[in-house]
Amino acid sequence: MSSERSLVLVKPDGVQRGISGAVISKLESRGLKIAGMKLFQISRDLATRHYGAHEGKPFFEGLVNFITSGPVVAMVVEGPRAVEIVRSTMGATDPLNAQPGTIRGDFGIEIGRNLVHGSDSLESAKHEINLFFSAGEIIDYDRDIDTWIIES
Ligand code: DAT
């Protein structure tokens, strides 16, 4: 099955709470491969572009303030159906509705502090990866273990 790439952010609450490692571990142990990763301070301009689809909504200002309030861990994660696999690993947007075992379901309480971002479609993944990463920051490499994670 052909691979997809998704943009994942450990949001400032996750970095401040020291659970970046737990988030990375959850994604890695699911079988996803990290193709890019950096600690990154999001500017207001980038935040506005990244969350452009939500401009005008009542929570937009708070969302931009929050996502720029401290560094994030930005990642490009790769694997078959990576966009949906990441979304199911994160859990529902509101941690109240996120299943236990998901990142938001295990670590979150409120929608405005929901710890992680993951692209919601292949199209937005491409757009978001371009916003956060230059081509040279994304590494194409093989893992021997993939034959035990991916059938073909
Ligand atoms: P997701 O992050 O699951 O893709 P989204 O794209 O709909 O969710 O929203 C982006 C972020 O905005 C979300 O992670 C938290 C915040 N948000 C969404 N809906 C909200 C609401 N009704 N009240 C407060 N914050 C909200």
Ligand code: MG
């Ligand atoms: Mg979204």
